[in-house]
Amino acid sequence: MSKRRATIEIPSLHGIDRTAHVGRRLAQALRNAIARGELRPGERLPSTRSLAASLKIARGTVVEAFDQLTAEGYLEARVGAGTRVAGALTDMAPALPPPPVPVAAETIDLPAPAARLISIARALTPHPPIPFAIAVPSSGVAPDDNWRRLGNRMRASRQAAPSGYHDPMGVLELRIAIADHVRRSRAVHCEPEQVIVTSGTQQGLYMAGRVLLSHDDPVWAEDPAYPGLTAVLDDLGVRTHRIPVDAQGMNVERGLELCPGARAAFVTPSHQYPVGMPLSMARRNTLIAWADQNQAWIVEDDYDSELRYAGHPFPSMQGLRPSRVIYLGTFSKVLFPSLRLGYVIAPAPLAEAFAGARAILDRHSPISEQHVLAAYMREGHFEAxxxxxxxxxxxxxxxxxxxxxxxxxxxxxxxxxxxxxxxxxxxxxxxxxxxxxxxxxxxxxxxxxxxxxxxxxxxxxxxxxxxxxxxxxxxxxxxxxxxxxxxxxxx
Incomplete structure (x- = not known):
């Protein structure tokens, strides 16, 4: 049996004047809807009974209008199939002049925030997965068979089944696994209560700005820097001082010359983005001393520290001064970007504030994916x-x-x-x-x-x-x- 075309709604009919000559007004409104393309050839109209109830008019009035339009060729009625817009209306003159041409988007006077966000969207739109695209994982490696197997198992369990809202800090099992992983791999000092699960590093950067900074606060950022960071700082309305990068990473001494009173420094010390060198140990120590002396903050974006191919990496800056460093990590580089899971490790007094920032943005990441990742890490598949x-x-x-x-x-x-x-x-x-x-x-x-x-x-x-x-x-x-x-x- 063929499937019947669904009955459509006709919102424009609800604006007709019902004080007098309602049947003629309804017929004209239907002609107008057909002329504007709101009703298309072959589409099924509501029954006369349901349309009359919806418009709060007599059913006989609707029957009268339908009969008139059927006689004019706009509608066709079939026994058992209801009333539809006539299938051949191409030669019929429209009941109304053609609708006005929509105003082109570029002629609209955009508000300043919209124009700024359009430029950000263009800058952060990823390239297609063709040679040399950044952060494209190898197909067949991520996600692997273990991930798919665990995904099926966890989603079938009551624990990862869809339910209500959850803790904005994230699933506890995943926070425990993250804390254990960064302790062993990056010498990060934290407890699970300091871990907040995010939708990737980009969200972590924005949360850090919301928690640490007020409008017009001075901050340091590397030069050059990750466009996602500079977009966040521009959106927050802070005064960004761009600190040049050389062979030893961000030139902290230059930062002290330009703006010693900055409230925060945003750095990629393990692997500077985009140039690639690590921040030297001497400069790490200088940066930490500055943060201690000025009660400032260091936001450490450790976006790809797992992917090191020679030698031994420097330990995290967070491990050197947990009370002044906000540590950001992501699973996008080592698993797959569409997973949209990362994490913030905040000093204990700030953890609840970060949870509040997370709740404002989108409450929490999908719970089932968090359970799958927690099991993947707990069973040793992540390190393998x-x-x-x-x-x-x-x-x-x-x-x-x-x-x-x-x-x-x-x-x-x-x-x-x-x-x-x-x-x-x-x-x-x-x-x-x-x-x-x-x-x-x-x-x-x-x-x-x-x-x-x-x-x-x-x-x-x-x-x-x-x-x-x-x-x-x-x-x-x-x-x-x-x-x-x-x-x-x-x-």
């Missing part, structure tokens, strides 16, 4: 997964570096780094990395320009090349295409 992808990504990184060697034009060189899912390719000073990135995207390559990530001039041109999600042969072919673009553009 990290070891597996660390080896795989190390191989792909080596392939990319080897492919780039010998094909780069003069003035181009790779920034040394032993961590993460991308490398940075510096371009000659006169190169236009933004235009080059646009040309690359047209050629099927998703490189990311870094000059827009600078807050001060001159902005150094360079390209970020992601490698995690792409096999060796694909990376090698992509390098060949990139080399051609660099030659053509004179980079």
């Amino acid at each position: 997964h990290i070891r597996r992808i660390r080896g795989l990504y190390a191989e792909r990184r080596a392939v990319l570096l080897a492919a780039l060697e010998g094909v780069l034009p003069e003035g181009c060189h790779v920034q040394p780094t032993d961590q993460g899912m991308h490398i940075l390719l510096w371009l000659p000073e006169e190169a236009d990395d933004v235009r080059l990135a646009a040309s690359a995207l047209s050629a099927g390559l998703a490189v990311r320009a870094i000059s827009p990530m600078y807050g001060t001039l001159p902005a150094r041109p360079g390209l970020m090349l992601g490698f995690g999600g792409f096999p060796a042969a694909q990376l090698q072919a992509a390098v060949g295409e990139l080399a051609k673009l660099l030659q053509v553009r004179g980079a």
Whole structure:
């Protein structure tokens, strides 16, 4: 049996004048709705009884209007099938003039916050998963079979079944697993009560700003810096001092010269984003001493510390001064970005404030995914997964570096780094990395320009090349295409 087309609602009919000549007004309103496209050929109208009850008019009035429009060819009635808009109305003149053309979006006078948020949305829109896209995990590795198995098991259990609202800090089992993981892997000192589960690092950055800062407070941010951070600081209305980055990471001494009274410093000390070097131990100590002396805060974004391919990483800054550091972590890089799970580890006196900020934003992350991740970590699959992808990504990184060697034009060189899912390719000073990135995207390559990530001039041109999600042969072919673009553009 064929499925009947659903009966549609006709909101515009509820505005008709019911004081006099209601039947004629209803008939005209139906003609207008058909002319405007609100009612389309073949669509089924409500029954005369239900429409009369909805409009609070006599059923006979509706029957009269339907009969009139049927006679005019607008409607067709079939026994047992109800009344529908006639199937062939293409030659029928509209009962009303054509509706006005909608005002083009670009002619609307946008409020300042909307215009700013549009630019942020464009800056943070991810590239498609084509060669060199950033933070694309390897297919077939994340999520793995253990994740799928646990997902099926946990979602079938009453514990992870859909229910009401939950603790904005997150599922306790996951917070216990996170606290244990960062203690062993990053020398972080915390209790589960200090862990707040977030929807990734981006939300953690915003929460940190809401908890720590007031409008017009001075803050430090690296230069260049992660666009998601600078967008948050702009949105919060703070006074951001961009502190230059050199071979030892953020130049803390320069920060002390520019603004010693800053309320917070936002840093990526393990693997500076986007350039790639770690913050030296001497500068870590200077930064902590500054925070102690000024009762300021350090927001440590430790976004990809698990993905280190050589040597031993510095321990977290949080482990050096738990009372002054807010530590941010994410599962996006080591599992998959669409999971949208990360965490904040706050000093104990601030934990409840972060929970409040989390509750304001969206209450909490999906509970079932938190239970799955907690079980994945508790049963040892997470650490095994990290070891597996660390080896795989190390191989792909080596392939990319080897492919780039010998094909780069003069003035181009790779920034040394032993961590993460991308490398940075510096371009000659006169190169236009933004235009080059646009040309690359047209050629099927998703490189990311870094000059827009600078807050001060001159902005150094360079390209970020992601490698995690792409096999060796694909990376090698992509390098060949990139080399051609660099030659053509004179980079």
